[in-house]
Amino acid sequence: MSKNYIDAATATWQECRDFLQRYPFAILPLGATEQHGLHLPQNTDSLIAEALALQVGKQSVGMILPTIPIGYSWVWRDYPGSLTFSFDTFRSVIKDIAVSLGRNGCRVLLIMTTHGANSQPIKYTIRELVDHTPMRVLRAFYPNLNQVMTDADSTAWQPLNFHAEEFETSLMLHLHPDLVDMTKAVSEYPPYSLDYEMSTLPMGALSESGVFGDATVATAEKGEKWFNRCVTNIVKVWEEFLDLPTDESGGLYKIN
Numbered sequence: 001m002s003k004n005y006i007d008a009a010t011a012t013w014q015e016c017r018d019f020l021q022r023y024p025f026a027i028l029p030l031g032a033t034e035q036h037g038l039h040l041p042q043n044t045d046s047l048i049a050e051a052l053a054l055q056v057g058k059q060s061v062g063m064i065l066p067t068i069p070i071g072y073s074w075v076w077r078d079y080p081g082s083l084t085f086s087f088d089t090f091r092s093v094i095k096d097i098a099v100s101l102g103r104n105g106c107r108v109l110l111i112m113t114t115h116g117a118n119s120q121p122i123k124y125t126i127r128e129l130v131d132h133t134p135m136r137v138l139r140a141f142y143p144n145l146n147q148v149m150t151d152a153d154s155t156a157w158q159p160l161n162f163h164a165e166e167f168e169t170s171l172m173l174h175l176h177p178d179l180v181d182m183t184k185a186v187s188e189y190p191p192y193s194l195d196y197e198m199s200t201l202p203m204g205a206l207s208e209s210g211v212f213g214d215a216t217v218a219t220a221e222k223g224e225k226w227f228n229r230c231v232t233n234i235v236k237v238w239e240e241f242l243d244l245p246t247d248e249s250g251g252l253y254k255i256n
């Protein structure tokens with residue numbers, strides 16, 4: 001019985017071919033390299049995306065692609081070390097990867113990101129992809145996050161608008177505690193500006209610390225719980241999207 005997931009980066013091309021013949025599904029994690037306050041590393045989003053993709057593959061099905069470590073991070077462009085693709089470059093990166101996959105047998109692609117600002121370019125790119133290729137594409141950014149964080153000790157800065165705070169810091173304390181310096185964790189709720197969504201005012205101009213929310217209440221225990229809930233939610237939407245019958249013998253999927 002073959003494995004229901006494979007790491008495309010460390011597998012051979014024949015293993016990828018055999019996998020895609022059985023399971024023509026791929027999972028693409030999209031991260032970022034951008035400031036995350038003084039207590040978290042710049043690759044926080046990439047590390048979380050990589051861990052989520054691997055776990056989704058293990059619990060469900062898919063060829064796991066290498067995490068793209070740069071995304072659309074225009075709002076932090078004035079922080080040294082923060083990197084951003086332009087909107088169009090980022091869309092081209094996604095399109096080129098999807099075309100590579102489609103050429104060699106992938107039929108369904110899950111694009112998952114842990115960086116909120118990646119969501120807009122992903123949204124418009126997959127509209128083009130489904131118009132021009134037979135590939136079906138699903139995008140996920142922490143599905144049902146409100147339900148995931150019902151037991152949070154802090155609130156989001158604005159609904160679904162958070163950065164380097166309790167949620168992300170807890171996930172990192174669970175996944176990579178050695179990369180978190182809690183002595184530098186802060187709580188900051190920058191004042192909300194009415195023209196925030198209406199002008200080009202970036203997040204980076206509102207926060208002094210680079211944190212939007214309360215990082216001081218983060219714990220590894222919450223991170224583990226929330227990580228597992230996130231995996232469960234992504235697996236659920238992914239499997240509903242795939243809509244495949246399960247194999248009675250072991251939960252694997254039959255491809256017709």
Ligand SMILES: [Zn+2]
Pocket residue numbers: 036044045114115163164168
């Ligand atoms: Zn982040």
